[in-house]
Amino acid sequence: MSEMIHLVCPSCHGVNRIPAARLGDSPNCGKCRSSLTDSSPVEVSAADFNKFVQRSDMPLLVDFWAPWCGPCKMMAPMFEAAAAQLAPSVRLLKVNTEENQQLGAQLGIRSIPTLALFKGGREVARQPGAMESAQIVAWTRQNLAR
Numbered sequence: 760m761s762e763m764i765h766l767v768c769p770s771c772h773g774v775n776r777i778p779a780a781r782l783g784d785s786p787n788c789g790k791c792r793s794s795l796t797d798s799s800p801v802e803v804s805a806a807d808f809n810k811f812v813q814r815s816d817m818p819l820l821v822d823f824w825a826p827w828c829g830p831c832k833m834m835a836p837m838f839e840a841a842a843a844q845l846a847p848s849v850r851l852l853k854v855n856t857e858e859n860q861q862l863g864a865q866l867g868i869r870s871i872p873t874l875a876l877f878k879g880g881r882e883v884a885r886q887p888g889a890m891e892s893a894q895i896v897a898w899t900r901q902n903l904a905r
């Protein structure tokens with residue numbers, strides 16, 4: 760019997776339950792049919808962020824950014840490249856701290872860009888400052904392996 764895991768759909772944010780063994784078979788959302796393991800980072804609101812943290816069994820790598828932040832813009836393509844390497848075992852999210860100031864304050868995000876890694880409903884690592892894609896991948900894998 761295969762272990763079942765919960766995935767939050769990156770498109771409609773519906774919660775899907777699938778066998779862990781099927782993760783590599785590009786499973787689709789039961790509601791909207793979008794790919795559940797598409798690697799593109801997902802821009803989320805505070806409410807969606809909380810849903811992913813609470814309901815997703817996938818580790819989450821979150822980029823806290825803002826439109827006025829130069830280093831954030833420079834890191835965006837690096838983050839996307841890292842997403843392609845980390846999928847399907849890690850879901851990458853982006854939180855615009857300008858639009859979600861309360862969430863940023865609640866989490867104590869003091870500078871941007873900041874990357875934070877969530878696993879099992881809690882934060883396991885945080886790293887302020889821009890990183891290259893190889894660094895993002897290495898940092899994520901290292902912190903998930905602990």
Ligand SMILES: [Zn+2]
Pocket residue numbers: 768769770771772773788789790791792793
């Ligand atoms: Zn969906």
